[in-house]
Amino acid sequence: MPETLLLRTFLAVAAELSFQKAAQALHVAPSTVTSRIMALEEELGATLFTRSSRRVVLTEAGQRLVPHALQVTELAARTRRAVSGEEEASEVRLRVSETLGTFCLPPILRRFREACPATRVHLAVTSREGTASDLRRGRIDAALLLGEPFSAPGITVEALGREPLVVYTAPDGPLADSQDVGPDDLAGVPMVLTRHAWSVRSLMERVVGGDGMDMPGRVECASAVIVRGCVMAGLGVSVAPHFFVARQARRGLVRLLTWRGEPLSATILLARDRTRAASEPLKTALRMVREFFAQRGQSFQSGQPGQPVRPVSGRVYEKRR
Known part of the structure; x- marks a missing residue:
């Protein structure tokens, strides 16, 4: 059976699909990761990754090895805890x-x-x-x-449900006087968005037409709470789950805009x-x-x-x- 050290290294590369990132996660040199993978491949008699200058991909043999490597490394960890008398952390x-x-x-x-x-x-x-x-x-x-x-x-x-998304602004913010808004109305309007949350960025890029998201005045932030605060300050229009802004809407701190475009959820x-x-x-x-x-x-x-x-x-x- 392969050494657990080699299997842990294999799992790190499989998770990152990068020898460089795996080396960083394991706190070893990239050459060490390479030598361990080569040793594992030689012991198993199979190529586990295909490598190119741009990407690393698991082979079919590598894909088959992943669940077994996980079981072996987890069993080894439990065995060490049992021998040392340590309780498994809850x-x-x-x-x-x-x-x-x-x-x-x-x-x-x-x-x-x-x-x-x-x-x-x-x-x-x-x-x-x-x-x-x-x-x-x-x-x-x-x-x-x-x-x-x-x-x-x-x-x-697993999908547990779908949550409606709403377009919202400050009571005196952009588009606040509009009866309803659609994709065309967002052209040229400052947007305040989280960078990656709920796939809203790609969705909004689609409904307003791709490069339309690169308008002047756009604010991008990693925190949805900060985004909400920026909208309340009148810095632009944003999109959020209904539950996230419902209380602010009831208190008159934001205005939910009626959306006439593709349903947002x-x-x-x-x-x-x-x-x-x-x-x-x-x-x-x-x-x-x-x-x-x-x-x-x-x-x-x-x-x-x-x-x-x-x-x-x-x-x-x-x-x-």
Whole structure:
């Protein structure tokens, strides 16, 4: 059986699809990563990666090795803990879209703490970029995202519902006097957008016509909360999930604009690495997440106000290795 060191190096390269990035993650020289991969390929008698000057791609043999390498390295880690007498850490590591996290996590984590009071919860608030890599490497256990469905090798992506997006501005901001707005009305209007969140950037580029997003006065920020503040200050128009600006709209701090173009919405996504076994606390957390959005979907169907999520029957998007 190959050494676990070689398998961990292989998994690092498979996650990053880059020898350079794998070396950085492992804190070793790129030449060390190369020599380990060569040693592993020689021992297994198979080429695991195809390399070119621009990209690294897993071969079919490499794809087959990934789940087995994960099992072996995880078993080795559990064996070390058992021999040393260490208890397996009880923790749940989640990556969450910022807007979605501010809305759903407080009630979910309140229930979770009652069920699993000793479990530590680590939250990473960020976009979808790098999610598949972090899931494969075990940096996170699951990701709760707002965006467009995607597929990645070994990653199961479950759709929990669709959330309407709204175009909004300050009460005295751009387009505030318009009865309704469409794609043509956004031409030349300052936009305030997060760079990668919920695939809104690509969606807005599509509805306003590609390069139209490169207009003067556009503000780009990594934080949806800062974007909302900039819009409230009158710096431009933005797009957000309805729940993220509903309270500000009720208080008269922003104005929701009637959109007459292509309907704007984003899918609530739950992503997991299907090759990794879920701990009992993680299973509990995922169940509570699903129950939260299932309840919102039922509220939408019954017409209750303030619950705009649209159920999508838990569709799963999966790309096998």
